Every structure is written in C-alpha cells, then in structure tokens.
Amino acid sequence: MRIGVLTSGGDCPGLNAVIRSVVHRAVVDHGDDVIGFHDGWRGLLEADYRKLDLDAVAGVLATGGTILGSSRVRPEQLRDGVERARENVAALGLDAVIPIGGEGTLKAARLLSDAGLPVVGVPKTIDNDIASTDVTFGFDTAVGVATDALDRLKTTAESHQRVLIVEVMGRHTGWIALQSGMAAGAHAIVVPERPFSIDELTEVVGRRFAAGKRFAIVVVAEGAKPRPGSMDFETGGTDVYGHERFAGVARQLAVELERRLGKEARPVILGHVQRGGTPTAYDRVLATRFGWHAVEAAHLGAFGMMTALRGTDITLVPLAEAVEQLKTVPAERYAELDCVL
Numbered sequence: 656m657r658i659g660v661l662t663s664g665g666d667c668p669g670l671n672a673v674i675r676s677v678v679h680r681a682v683v684d685h686g687d688d689v690i691g692f693h694d695g696w697r698g699l700l701e702a703d704y705r706k707l708d709l710d711a712v713a714g715v716l717a718t719g720g721t722i723l724g725s726s727r728v729r730p731e732q733l734r735d736g737v738e739r740a741r742e743n744v745a746a747l748g749l750d751a752v753i754p755i756g757g758e759g760t761l762k763a764a765r766l767l768s769d770a771g772l773p774v775v776g777v778p779k780t781i782d783n784d785i786a787s788t789d790v791t792f793g794f795d796t797a798v799g800v801a802t803d804a805l806d807r808l809k810t811t812a813e814s815h816q817r818v819l820i821v822e823v824m825g826r827h828t829g830w831i832a833l834q835s836g837m838a839a840g841a842h843a844i845v846v847p848e849r850p851f852s853i854d855e856l857t858e859v860v861g862r863r864f865a866a867g868k869r870f871a872i873v874v875v876a877e878g879a880k881p882r883p884g885s886m887d888f889e890t891g892g893t894d895v896y897g898h899e900r901f902a903g904v905a906r907q908l909a910v911e912l913e914r915r916l917g918k919e920a921r922p923v924i925l926g927h928v929q930r931g932g933t934p935t936a937y938d939r940v941l942a943t944r945f946g947w948h949a950v951e952a953a954h955l956g957a958f959g960m961m962t963a964l965r966g967t968d969i970t971l972v973p974l975a976e977a978v979e980q981l982k983t984v985p986a987e988r989y990a991e992l993d994c995v996l
C-alpha cells in the first residue's frame with residue numbers, strides 16, 4: 656500500500672507522534688510506502704512531498720510542531736482543488752491519504768472523501784472541541800502549560816495585590832479554561848459557551864477582596880463574550896479563512912474590572928505558548944494510538960472515517976459525524992465549580 660500523510664490547520668503537540676506512528680506501523684508491520692505532504696493541503700494540491708521512512712521520523716516522538724509543516728487553506732481553495740487532489744492521488748499511486756487536523760481539516764477531509772478519495776482522518780486540536788472523540792491529543796499539553804502559568808501568576812498577583820485576567824485558547828469552547836482553571840484553583844472562569852455578565856464577574860472578584868484576600872485570578876477563554884448589551888465590547892471581524900479575529904477579551908476585562916473595583920488589573924495572554932513544545936506523555940500515547948489505528952483503517956478500506964477515543968478504546972467514526980457539531984463543555988461540568996460564570 657502507498658499512504659500519503661499531511662498535517663493541516665493550527666499545529667498541536669503530538670502531530671509528530673502521529674506521523675511517526677503511521678510510518679512505523681505502515682513501513683515496519685505492513686511493508687507499505689509512506690510519503691508526507693508539505694504544509695498541509697497545499698502539499699497535496701501541488702504534489703509537494705517527501706518520502707517518509709524510519710530515518711525520517713527518528714527522534715520526533717517528543718518534539719512539538721510538525722516535521723511536515725502546516726498551513727490553513729481557504730474553504731473555496733479546497734472546493735476548487737478536489738479535482739487536482741484526485742489527479743495527484745492517482746498520479747502518486749496513493750491507496751490512502753491520512754490528513755491530521757482540526758475542524759477545518761476534517762471538513763476538507765470529508766469533502767475529498769465524498770468525492771471518492773480514500774481518506775482516513777485523524778483529529779487534533781488543543782481546544783478539544785471535536786465531537787465524536789472524548790479527547791484530542793494536544794489538549795493535555797495545553798492544559799498543563801496553562802496550569803503551570805496560572806500557578807506562577809498567582810504568586811506575582813499576590814505580591815502586587817492585583818487581579819490577573821489570564822486569556823487561554825478556546826475559540827468556541829472553554830475546555831482549556833475550565834480544566835486549567837480547575838487545576839490551578841482560579842477564582843473565576845469565563846467560557847465561550849456562556850456569555851458572561853460583567854456585573855456578576857465584578858461581584859465575584861469584589862467579594863474576594865471584601866473577604867480580605869489580596870489578589871484574584873480570572874481565567875478567560877479567548878472566544879468568551881459578554882451578554883449582549885451588558886458592556887461595550889470590541890470584536891475583531893473575520894480573517895481570510897473565515898475565522899473570527901479576537902480583539903482581546905482579557906484586555907477589555909482588565910480595563911473594566913480595574914475601573915469598577917479600583918484594584919489594579921492586568922491582562923496576560925498565553926497565546927501560542929500553549930501549542931508549542933514537547934507533548935505530555937498522555938498526548939504522545941494518544942497520538943501514537945491514533946496513527947496506528949489510522950493505518951489499520953486504511954488496510955481495512957475503512958475510508959471516510961476518523962479515529963476517535965471512546966473511553967479507553969480507539970474506534971472509527973464517520974467523518975460526516977465528526978464535523979457535524981462542536982463538543983462544548985456540558986453544563987454538568989460547570990455545576991462542579993462555583994467559579995464558572
């Protein structure tokens with residue numbers, strides 16, 4: 656069998672572990688050939704690739720980023736590129752294509768699969784918002800980085816009697832905010848799933864100072880928004896890939912909380928540090944298992960499917976199901992905390 660693999664969309668710790676696992680399972684156990692496309696879908700559309708053998712993936716298990724490079728592609732570029740992709744898959748003699756990516760990548764994978772291409776998807780995103788899989792690799796690493804940052808920020812916040820508003824990633828969902836905030840004992844957690852009330856947030860933080868505490872840590876997911884009409888709020892429009900640009904919720908909350916409470920408030924934006932660097936052991940293992948099962952799916956002819964974690968098992972789910980809806984944080988999870996607004 657000849658397999659093409661690519662990584663697309665925002666990078667994520669564990670991508671290299673998947674690539675390595677695909678190569679190991681395919682080359683060592685099945686005697687397959689594997690090629691890796693450069694920079695995501697662009698590599699497939701332009702037939703820009705290199706051969707991946709065992710040497711090519713030596714030493715990458717613990718590394719961050721992606722050895723193949725990644726890119727974002729505009730939805731219309733891919734729609735227009737279906738024929739080109741089909742031609743290149745045929746010309747390169749590929750029996751399977753394994754795209755590793757998030758929501759956008761899996762939608763594109765579905766498009767190609769619907770057009771008859773032999774695709775097996777592997778989900779990734781630090782945001783952990785892909786339905787049909789309990790967890791995506793990268794999430795555990797991001798939560799660890801955010802938790803470490805929150806632990807560190809607590810000491811400086813206390814020294815200066817400040818409110819620190821820490822913005823973590825999470826466009827549509829608050830998984831990173833919830834988990835890191837819970838792990839670090841944040842005093843308020845603000846998530847995109849629930850538009851927040853600035854009055855309520857002011858009250859929660861104000862109550863803490865009134866009780867004699869000298870600092871407060873608020874964790875906010877980048878995609879969080881106030882209840883309509885409850886505060887002036889700047890939004891940032893849309894980028895060329897159709898993604899919402901954020902105008903900085905932590906910055907805006909810091910200004911508002913400082914004004915309302917008379918306490919110094921500072922925004923801290925963790926940004927891409929959450930996505931960089933070495934994956935945790937959990938993420939390496941999940942990524943490795945996904946890679947192994949993606950190769951097995953290709954050998955079984957289970958195309959149009961995606962690997963998924965259900966409980967402790969890896970299963971295959973239809974790509975169609977995977978991209979239907981996002982996995983948001985369920986209300987029961989908020990109920991376990993008294994600090995989620």
Ligand code: F6P
Nearest residue numbers: 665757780781782824825826930
């Ligand atoms: O989807 C993963 C993610 O890390 C989001 O949390 C974040 O909003 C986005 O990617 C950032 O994308 P970019 O690297 O293109 O700025």
